[in-house]
Amino acid sequence: MQLPKTDYLIAPRPDAENLTRAVQGTDHTGQPVDISVVEERPLTIYLNRQEIVTAMTIGDYPEYLAVGFLRNQGMLADDEVITAVDYDEDLEVVVVRTKSQTTFEEKTQKKTRTSGCAVGTVFGDMMEGLDQVALPTTEVRTSWLYALAHRINTTPSLYLQAGAIHGTVLCQQDRPLVYMEDVGRHNAVDKIAGWMFQENVQAHDKILYTTGRLTSEMVIKCALMGIPVLASRSGFTAWGVEIARQVGLTCIGRMKGKRFVCLSGEDRLLRDMDPDQVPEEAKKSGRKGAKQA
Amino acid sequence: MQLPKTDYLIAPRPDAENLTRAVQGTDHTGQPVDISVVEERPLTIYLNRQEIVTAMTIGDYPEYLAVGFLRNQGMLADDEVITAVDYDEDLEVVVVRTKSQTTFEEKTQKKTRTSGCAVGTVFGDMMEGLDQVALPTTEVRTSWLYALAHRINTTPSLYLQAGAIHGTVLCQQDRPLVYMEDVGRHNAVDKIAGWMFQENVQAHDKILYTTGRLTSEMVIKCALMGIPVLASRSGFTAWGVEIARQVGLTCIGRMKGKRFVCLSGEDRLLRDMDPDQVPEEAKKSGRKGAKQA
Numbered sequence: 001m002q003l004p005k006t007d008y009l010i011a012p013r014p015d016a017e018n019l020t021r022a023v024q025g026t027d028h029t030g031q032p033v034d035i036s037v038v039e040e041r042p043l044t045i046y047l048n049r050q051e052i053v054t055a056m057t058i059g060d061y062p063e064y065l066a067v068g069f070l071r072n073q074g075m076l077a078d079d080e081v082i083t084a085v086d087y088d089e090d091l092e093v094v095v096v097r098t099k100s101q102t103t104f105e106e107k108t109q110k111k112t113r114t115s116g117c118a119v120g121t122v123f124g125d126m127m128e129g130l131d132q133v134a135l136p137t138t139e140v141r142t143s144w145l146y147a148l149a150h151r152i153n154t155t156p157s158l159y160l161q162a163g164a165i166h167g168t169v170l171c172q173q174d175r176p177l178v179y180m181e182d183v184g185r186h187n188a189v190d191k192i193a194g195w196m197f198q199e200n201v202q203a204h205d206k207i208l209y210t211t212g213r214l215t216s217e218m219v220i221k222c223a224l225m226g227i228p229v230l231a232s233r234s235g236f237t238a239w240g241v242e243i244a245r246q247v248g249l250t251c252i253g254r255m256k257g258k259r260f261v262c263l264s265g266e267d268r269l270l271r272d273m274d275p276d277q278v279p280e281e282a283k284k285s286g287r288k289g290a291k292q293a
Numbered sequence: 294m295q296l297p298k299t300d301y302l303i304a305p306r307p308d309a310e311n312l313t314r315a316v317q318g319t320d321h322t323g324q325p326v327d328i329s330v331v332e333e334r335p336l337t338i339y340l341n342r343q344e345i346v347t348a349m350t351i352g353d354y355p356e357y358l359a360v361g362f363l364r365n366q367g368m369l370a371d372d373e374v375i376t377a378v379d380y381d382e383d384l385e386v387v388v389v390r391t392k393s394q395t396t397f398e399e400k401t402q403k404k405t406r407t408s409g410c411a412v413g414t415v416f417g418d419m420m421e422g423l424d425q426v427a428l429p430t431t432e433v434r435t436s437w438l439y440a441l442a443h444r445i446n447t448t449p450s451l452y453l454q455a456g457a458i459h460g461t462v463l464c465q466q467d468r469p470l471v472y473m474e475d476v477g478r479h480n481a482v483d484k485i486a487g488w489m490f491q492e493n494v495q496a497h498d499k500i501l502y503t504t505g506r507l508t509s510e511m512v513i514k515c516a517l518m519g520i521p522v523l524a525s526r527s528g529f530t531a532w533g534v535e536i537a538r539q540v541g542l543t544c545i546g547r548m549k550g551k552r553f554v555c556l557s558g559e560d561r562l563l564r565d566m567d568p569d570q571v572p573e574e575a576k577k578s579g580r581k582g583a584k585q586a
Contacts (some may be wrong), residue, residue, distance in 0.1 A: 021531045025556035028435075028568045035554060040509055040530035056509060056532075142321075163547070164506040164528030183508060183530055213457045215476060216333055216349060235457030237333035237476055238314045239349075254456070261328060263318035275321045 010061075010178040010195070014161035019058055036162040040183045045069055046095040047076075058158070058165065058182050061191045062087045066094040068194030069187075072221050074128060076197070085198075130220060133247050135228040136204040140250060143273040145231060147174040148209055149255050153281065157181060159211070168192055170227075171207040185212040189221055196225070203227045214240045214253050223247045229268065231255055236263055257281045303354075303471040303488070307454035312351055329455040333476045338362055339388040340369075351451070351458065351475050354484045355380045359387040361487030362480075365514055367421060369490070423513060426540050428521040429497040433543060436566040438524060440467040441502055442548050446574065450474060452504070461485055463520075464500040478505040482514055489518070496520045507533045507546050516540045522561065524548055529556055550574045 013019065020036045027033040044054045045066045052075070057065060063085040070076045081099035088094075148171050158165050158181045168188035170178040180191040189210070196203065203226035212218065213234040220243060222230045230244070231252040241263045244251040250265030258278035262269060306312065313329045320326040337347045338359045345368070350358060356378040363369045374392035381387070441464050451458050451474045459478035463471040463485045473484040482503070489496065496519035505511065506527040513536060515523045523537070524545040534556045537544040543558030551571035555562060 023529070023531065023534050023556055025554050026559055026562075027555075028551055028553045030564055033554060035529075035556070037529045037531045037534060037556075040532040162528070164508075164530055183506075213476075215457075235455070236316070236328075236330045237457055238316065238330045239333040241316055241330060258321055260321045261318050261326060262320075263316055263328070263330075266319055269319075271323055 008155075008176060008179055010180070011155060012157035012159075012167070012179050012181050013060070014156050014158050016060070019060060019158060020162045038158055038162045038165050038183060042092055044091075044093045046093065048095075048097055048101075055184065055187060057184060057187050061180070061194070062094045064180075064191040064194030064198065065182075065187055066096050066194065067197055068190035068192065070096055071193050071197050072186075072190055072224065074224075082198075127220065127243075129224055130243070130247055133223045133226070135223065135226070135248050138205055138228050138268060139270050140207065140229050140268045141173075141270045141272045142275075144171075144174040144207070145252065145255065145260065146258070146273060146278050148176055148207065148231070149233075152176055152179065152209060155179060167211045169209040170196070170201075171209055172205060173207075176209070177206075185210070186217070186221070189218070193221075193225055207231060210234075213237065214244075214251055216240045216243055219243045219247075219249060219251065223249050229265070231260075301448075301469060301472055303473065304448060305450040305452075305460070305472050305474050306353070307449050307451050309353070312353060312451060313455045331451055331455045331458050331476060335385055337384075337386045339386065341388075341390055341394075348477065348480060350477060350480050354473065354487070355387045357473075357484040357487030357491065358475075358480055359389050359487065360490055361483035361485065363389055364486050364490050365479075365483055365517065367517075375491075420513065420536075422517055423536070423540055426516045426519070428516065428519070428541050431498055431521050431561060432563050433500065433522050433561045434466075434563045434565045435568075437464075437467040437500070438545065438548065438553065439551075439566055439571050441469055441500065441524070442526075445469055445472065445502060448472060460504045462502040463489070463494075464502055465498055466500075469502070470499075478503070479510070479514070482511070486514075486518055500524060503527075506530065507537075507544055509533045509536055512537045512540075512542060512544065516542050522558070524553075529554075 020038055022034045023037045024032060024034055039058055040056050041059050042054050043057050043062050045052045047070055067085060082096060083099055084097040086095045152169050157167060159167055165181050165183055166185035166188050167179060167181045169176045170192045178192055178195055180188040182188040206227045207229040208222050208227045209231045211233055214232050214236045216239040219240045229250040233255050234253060236253050244264035248265060250268045252260050252262050254261045257280040258275040313331055315327050316330045317325060317327055332351055333349050334352050335347050336350050336355055338345045340363055360378060375389060376392055377390040379388045445462050450460060452460055458474050458476055459481050460472060460474045461481035462469045471485055471488055473481040475481040499520045500522040501515050501520045502524045504526055507525050507529045509532040512533045522543040526548050527546060529546050537557035541558060543561045545553050545555050547554045550573040551568040
């Protein structure tokens with residue numbers, strides 16, 4: 001896919017009617033208040049005739065979510081031909097149809113509960129395929145990272161509108177391309193994986209920016225997607241760092257204003273910008289607040 | 294269980310050697326830096342001879358985590374007699390043994406991926422049992438909530454030490470009793486549920502404080518545990534609010550300094566404190582930072 005040179009290909013849609021809802025409550029003074037709250041609805045994913053999982057999701061891009069989920073669970077091979085992705089809004093079901101039979105049956109045998117906010121499960125061996133990962137030695141300029149963080153944090157988003165949501169952004173150099181949000185952090189990543197698969201987008205020159213923590217599963221997903229750089233506002237877990245070092249993924253966390261920490265893959269970093277030239281974040285762009293409706 | 298009158302029964306252990314690790318990296322200026330990072334390790338939970346799940350956890354209180362997980366998944370009934378909980382540190386396995394056979398087999402049939410940071414799965418029907426929940430009309434004073442938030446946010450914790458971790462605190466009136474932390478938010482709740490079950494602690498007069506978002510699954514867990522009040526620094530999802538209203542759970546979010554929003558169960562709130570008397574949070578007690586090792 002040839003990428004146009006400007007602006008997001010997919011940006012958050014904070015004003016979309018079906019993604020947030022105004023809810024009445026009271027504030028600390030006892031006064032009634034209307035606040036904007038993100039939606040959360042079930043989406044059941046089928047692979048051909050097999051029901052795989054029901055995901056709790058904000059509900060946008062169900063097709064990308066389904067394809068990306070199946071990809072990231074190793075249920076769709078690189079050369080799999082998807083013949084159709086059918087979404088039924090009323091039934092809250094999405095069916096991914098493939099040309100050949102897939103390996104999902106063996107994958108659903110073993111369940112691993114992963115870190116993160118929810119009861120996490122991945123199918124099959126979490127580490128499967130990691131030893132075949134060879135991430136390219138793409139250069140990453142710190143000026144890109146600073147530009148990305150600033151751009152992403154000031155982009156109108158459901159987070160800024162309603163809070164309680166995670167964001168993941170696929171980036172190329174200093175440009176954010178696809179900014180997905182979801183109540184489930186991994187859903188946001190899966191939607192990006194689905195978009196990349198469906199649009200046939202290369203991974204080797206990309207940067208993945210996430211608002212969530214750099215846990216083992218996030219690192220593994222990024223590596224298996226073939227993206228060599230993972231950046232976050234949040235922190236690390238020890239096992240996440242260990243895996244990142246094993247597979248040679250560049251892992252940058254705690255990105256706030258001029259500050260960041262690189263715990264893996266330092267060799268890709270080109271420090272082309274003086275951190276003292278980076279302005280501190282405006283308070284309202286920080287990811288810990290949401291305006292009232 | 295008779296509760297002593299002072300201090301935590303279980304508090305975080307930020308200085309415990311096996312829960313964090315010093316990791317070397319570089320900071321934004323290119324200087325080497327040692328930071329403290331939380332551990333994340335697998336724990337496989339068995340119910341009698343049946344392997345149920347492998348959880349990614351920080352690793353403390355494996356017995357409470359296993360019992361609480363099984364309780365919160367509906368795999369251990371109220372009257373279940375646990376004959377032993379055996380933890381093998383080397384094998385990273387915990388086995389919960391019960392007097393009678395349990396219903397786990399039917400529970401493992403249906404998988405639901407929940408909101409939150411990870412790929413979440415609950416077994417069985419997420420809403421099962423909710424229609425039998427009758428939460429008591431316990432009074433909740435806003436002075437307690439303010440005292441709890443202040444106390445919890447200034448308690449030395451793994452979060453303040455290393456970041457990238459969630460906390461959940463079981464409280465009674467203005468007193469935090471049990472403060473559990475984990476890389477998985479639901480693990481922290483499960484550890485509390487396990488402690489309550491093992492120590493035979495009543496739920497009707499408790500308050501559950503969480504650092505995470507008030508999503509549907511968190512609301513359902515709190516209600517099924519029989520705790521009538523759920524409070525958080527973070528925000529809400531629409532379905533979380535809807536379920537809280539259905540079951541009559543008091544749901545308070547966005548608690549920061551004097552501010553909070555109550556979106557469900559306002560009737561329990563006794564507003565006995567002038568919000569203007571509540572000091573703003575000291576910056577270092579905010580849950581968005583972690584010191585360097």
